[in-house]
Amino acid sequence: MTSRExxxxxxxxxxxxxEANAAxxxxxxxxxxxxxxxxxxxxxxxxxxxxxxxxxxxxxxxxSTVDCVASLAEAPAAVARYLATNGLPAQAVVWPALAxxxxxxVGLAIQARGAVDxxxxxxxxxxxxxxxxxxxxLCSGPATPATVSLLPETHIALVPASRIVPAMEEAFxxxxxxxxxxxxxxxxxxxPSRTGDIEQTIVxxxxxxxxVHLLLIExx
Amino acid sequence: xxSRAHRFKENAAASLAxxxxxxxxxxxxxxxVDKRAIAIKELDDFEATREAAKDIRNRVLEHLDLWxxxxxxxxxxxxxxxxxxxxxxxxxxxxxxxxxxxxxxKAVKSKSMLSEEAGLNQALEAAGIRPVETDLGEYIxxxxxxxxxxxxxxxxxxxxxxxxxxxxxKTHKTPRKTDIxxxxxxxxxxxxxxFLSAEMGISGGNFLIAETGSVALVxxxxxxxxxxxxxxxxxxxxxxxxxxPTLEDxxxxxxxxxxxxxxxxxxxxxxxxxxxxxxxxxxxxxHLYFILVDSGRAGLVGSEFQDMLRCIRCGAxxxxxxxxxxxxxxxxxxxxxxxxxxxxxxxxxGLENALDLPHAATLCNQCGVVCPVKIPLPDLLRRLREKQxxxxxxxxxxxxxxxxxxxxxxxxxxxxxxxxxxxxxxxxLAGGQKSIPLLGIAPGWTQGRDFPAPExxxxxxxxxxxxx
Ligand code: SF4
Numbered sequence: 001m002t003s004r005e006x007x008x009x010x011x012x013x014x015x016x017x018x019e020a021n022a023a024x025x026x027x028x029x030x031x032x033x034x035x036x037x038x039x040x041x042x043x044x045x046x047x048x049x050x051x052x053x054x055x056x057x058x059x060x061x062x063x064s065t066v067d068c069v070a071s072l073a074e075a076p077a078a079v080a081r082y083l084a085t086n087g088l089p090a091q092a093v094v095w096p097a098l099a100x101x102x103x104x105x106v107g108l109a110i111q112a113r114g115a116v117d118x119x120x121x122x123x124x125x126x127x128x129x130x131x132x133x134x135x136x137x138l139c140s141g142p143a144t145p146a147t148v149s150l151l152p153e154t155h156i157a158l159v160p161a162s163r164i165v166p167a168m169e170e171a172f173x174x175x176x177x178x179x180x181x182x183x184x185x186x187x188x189x190x191x192p193s194r195t196g197d198i199e200q201t202i203v204x205x206x207x208x209x210x211x212v213h214l215l216l217i218e219x220x
Numbered sequence: 221x222x223s224r225a226h227r228f229k230e231n232a233a234a235s236l237a238x239x240x241x242x243x244x245x246x247x248x249x250x251x252x253v254d255k256r257a258i259a260i261k262e263l264d265d266f267e268a269t270r271e272a273a274k275d276i277r278n279r280v281l282e283h284l285d286l287w288x289x290x291x292x293x294x295x296x297x298x299x300x301x302x303x304x305x306x307x308x309x310x311x312x313x314x315x316x317x318x319x320x321x322x323x324x325x326k327a328v329k330s331k332s333m334l335s336e337e338a339g340l341n342q343a344l345e346a347a348g349i350r351p352v353e354t355d356l357g358e359y360i361x362x363x364x365x366x367x368x369x370x371x372x373x374x375x376x377x378x379x380x381x382x383x384x385x386x387x388x389x390k391t392h393k394t395p396r397k398t399d400i401x402x403x404x405x406x407x408x409x410x411x412x413x414x415f416l417s418a419e420m421g422i423s424g425g426n427f428l429i430a431e432t433g434s435v436a437l438v439x440x441x442x443x444x445x446x447x448x449x450x451x452x453x454x455x456x457x458x459x460x461x462x463x464x465p466t467l468e469d470x471x472x473x474x475x476x477x478x479x480x481x482x483x484x485x486x487x488x489x490x491x492x493x494x495x496x497x498x499x500x501x502x503x504x505x506x507h508l509y510f511i512l513v514d515s516g517r518a519g520l521v522g523s524e525f526q527d528m529l530r531c532i533r534c535g536a537x538x539x540x541x542x543x544x545x546x547x548x549x550x551x552x553x554x555x556x557x558x559x560x561x562x563x564x565x566x567x568x569x570g571l572e573n574a575l576d577l578p579h580a581a582t583l584c585n586q587c588g589v590v591c592p593v594k595i596p597l598p599d600l601l602r603r604l605r606e607k608q609x610x611x612x613x614x615x616x617x618x619x620x621x622x623x624x625x626x627x628x629x630x631x632x633x634x635x636x637x638x639x640x641x642x643x644x645x646x647x648x649l650a651g652g653q654k655s656i657p658l659l660g661i662a663p664g665w666t667q668g669r670d671f672p673a674p675e676x677x678x679x680x681x682x683x684x685x686x687x688x
Contacts, residue, residue: 004304007460007514011285014522025283029290032279032465033431039272039472042264058485059353114502131335133486140523142500146449150442168471181298182432185449186498188490193442195404196482197357197374199381200251206356207411208442208489 043168044132051131051164052216058134062191063204064212071219072101075158078215079123080106086211088154092121097143098158114145115152122152122209129159129214130176132167133190136214139175140185149189155209157189160220221336221367225553225565225574232580233545241378245548248377252539255483256590260360262485263475273476274594276469277530280430280461284521287430287463288512295433298495300508307515308338314511315340315422315455316347322453324349324420328411330439330447331355332424333372333533334457334513336555337568340422341366351422352414354443356407360384363391370549370557373481373535378548385395411443421447421505425458426532427473428510431466434494438477438487448493454505456493460512461529468491473532476592480534501502516568527565530593537587537597543580552577559587561598566604572613578604636680643674650674 001009011017017025044054054161056066069078083090099112115122127139136157140146149155168188175182182198192198204210224231235241260266280287292302305311311334319327327349329335341351341362353362357375361367364387369375376384381398388403389396392410397403423444425435435456437444448454464470470492478484497504520529538544538558549557553574554565562577578601587597608614628635650656650673659666677685 003305003306003310006306007304007512007518008285008288010514010518011288011521012458014518015283015285016522017285022286025286029283029286029465033290036431036466036468038468039276039475040263040265040268041472041475042262046320058481062488117412120240125398135486140501140504142502145502146445151447152450168474169468170470172467182434182492182494184493184495184501185493186434186494187445188486188492190486190488193440193488195356195441197355197360197376198379198384198400198403200248200374200377201400203401205408206441206443207354207408207415210313 004074006175007128011169038169040169042132046166048161048164051166052161052218053062054131055129055134055164055214056216057129059191059214060134062134062212063194064134064191064214066128066214066215066216068218070217072158072217075215075217076103076108077099079117079156080108082156082213082215083108083121086154088121092123092156093119093148093152095125095144095148098123098125112219113149117151119152121154121156122148122150123156123158124149125158125160126163127186128171130166130168130171130188131164135168136189137171138187138189139183140187143185143192145217146185146187149187150208153205153209154211154213155189155192156213156215158215160217162220221339222653223553223554223565223569223573228551228553228574228576228580231535231551231553232547235551238688240380240383241506241548242575244378245545247380248374249545252374252483252535252598256480256539257483259479259485261485263479268476269472270594272472273532273592274530276464276472277532277593280463280577281521281526281529282663284460284463288460291428291430291433291463292512293415293433295495295510298433300433300495302510302512305511305513305515307513308334311335311338311457311511311513312343314341314425315431315457316343316349318453318455318509319344319347319349319420322419322422322571324453326350326352326414326418327420327422328352328354328414328418328447328451329358330421330437330444331375332422333357333555334459334515335422337515337668338457338513339412340457342620349420352411352418354411354414354447355439356404356441360410363387369555371535371538372556372560373534378550381433384563406533415446415450418451420455421451422457423447424671425456426461426477426687427470428463429465429467429470429492430463432492432494434492436470437491437493438474438489439491440482440484440488443491445489445491448491448505449503452505453626454493455509455511457511457513459517459581460514461517463573477532478533480536480590480592520567525563525600527595528560528567528600530595531560531564532593533560534592536590536592538588540586542582542584542586550578557599560595563597563600563604571604571607571611575613577609578608636678639678640681643676644680646671647676648675
């Protein structure tokens with residue numbers, strides 16, 4: 001008997017599984033999957049401006065920084081400003097999905113690809129952002145590689161205001177509606193990476209970025 | 221990991237006598253407790269959320285066989301391979317086989333409690349595969365000659381900055397530094413090399429989602445992301461009890477897990493990993509394996525201990541436990557300390573191998589009150605004590621003493637006489653003081669603390685006098 005059969009056989013014995021009760025249990029299982037019941041959750045003001053306000057407040061609480069621009073076209077200039085203010089080089093790796101923005105026009109040397117160890121700045125968009133906890137939802141894919149938000153020390157994320165949702169539940173509903181199946185990696189990112197392992201003293205920049213900067217695009 | 225739980229009393233005594241450990245425990249005390257208290261207030265209805273979480277976990281456990289089959293079906297459809305292991309030995313064999321098959325020389329690991337249960341690192345080393353722990357705490361333990369962890373989410377909570385500073389200087393051959401950010405930086409640089417060169421990533425799993433065939437990984441450091449993004453092989457090792465139905469259920473549980481664990485509203489990274497690298501993707505593993513491990517879990521399904529399988533490994537029970545706070549986690553002798561460990565260790569390693577653990581509790585129910593999935597930990601500890609008696613695992617003098625006590629307790633006037641004599645004897649022993657520094661008949665009791673002296677009358681005497 002394989003281990004799989006052995007473990008399942010023991011479970012079935014302990015649960016008094018029979019042909020007769022399996023059908024009903026299977027139907028209940030499928031019903032649970034189909035119902036996708038939502039549990040109790042904190043009330044959130046879902047007006048557009050309130051969602052953006054909460055996202056900003058929670059992001060700042062996670063030690064992220066936030067800036068706002070009116071349109072997507074203004075994003076490259078805001079990124080260039082951020083890099084200059086923080087003494088970072090005017091070069092970055094960017095999601096291929098964002099390669100078409102006019103980065104060269106503001107003097108940024110951009111490479112559209114997955115990140116490597118030497119990259120110091122990574123620029124991404126996001127699938128959506130979650131107001132409840134100040135969280136970015138990033139979906140992996142050929143045009144949105146996961147490494148860009150992971151390997152560089154500085155992560156800049158472009159967040160269209162129209163893509164801010166109240167909570168994880170809405171984020172999942174959006175993913176089902178727009179993507180069908182989940183991509184290989186969904187990463188929820190809430191602020192810079194951190195550790196508290198040594199004497200519970202929080203230090204930013206454990207293995208992932210030590211800076212996370214949200215650029216909120218009001219008109220997108 | 222070999223259990224040392226049978227030596228609990230010696231371990232605990234050693235912990236109490238260790239001044240460095242006692243100082244470190246005092247530093248840690250209360251930090252998680254205070255943060256949690258604030259974080260749960262963010263939820264409008266914490267109690268209802270706990271109740272919902274309990275229901276989610278129960279729903280799966282009640283039909284665990286079918287939920288596992290469902291998870292397997294969906295995960296395989298996405299290109300993962302699902303393997304099953306009866307015990308730790310089989311986990312080790314499977315991981316080594318996978319490693320050999322893919323020509324792995326180095327494996328980076330994100331925290332997996334099951335790999336600790338199984339002693340996986342030793343098995344990998346024996347097979348010529350170098351395991352590297354990448355959670356900062358776990359890494360510190362690994363370079364300190366594989367020291368056992370003392371907490372399930374803060375594995376080096378018992379260590380001081382000075383100890384870490386010494387260890388890093390010795391291991392990395394760098395100048396000694398006592399600045400926590402600088403030490404973290406040093407670990408980041410050392411481990412980055414390993415992330416980039418390892419062929420295999422090994423992770424645990426916080427939850428397995430049946431709807432999507434995904435594993436959910438929760439970390440703050442980002443090592444979980446590294447381990448599952450860079451190497452070409454990813455192996456997930458989890459217990460069979462980790463399945464939850466839907467993504468919505470994940471959302472509910474994620475409102476509780478970080479708050480109960482570290483007092484965060486959300487952990488920095490929550491990753492949902494499904495299947496293998498797609499065509500055109502520049503990152504992600506080409507091979508994804510799930511190893512679903514029994515190791516004693518199936519035996520609890522449908523038993524009086526089934527509630528324990530709801531555990532989401534948050535650590536709140538130990539953070540709030542007066543016994544844990546006094547002796548630290550290593551004294552418990554296995555990977556799981558505190559109240560949850562005192563239930564799990566005897567159940568997974570054998571009642572007779574952890575006789576003292578179910579007694580290492582005051583039954584104050586702090587753990588039961590804070591547990592996010594409402595596991596009645598004190599009830600389970602009490603049931604384990606009963607099991608020990610039923611299975612004749614308690615020493616003869618204890619059984620005799622209990623029998624004698626029961627005999628007296630069933631005779632009210634005799635009981636009253638005995639207690640009257642008892643309190644007067646103790647009051648005489650105290651000689652007018654409030655406490656007794658040394659108790660002749662139970663010297664162990666007064667070794668670490670004074671025995672409070674009775675003031676002269678029994679409860680029943682006082683009660684009768686007052687109700688007159
Ligand atoms: S028993 Fe409850 S409180 Fe303890 S670790 Fe498990 S889920 Fe957390």
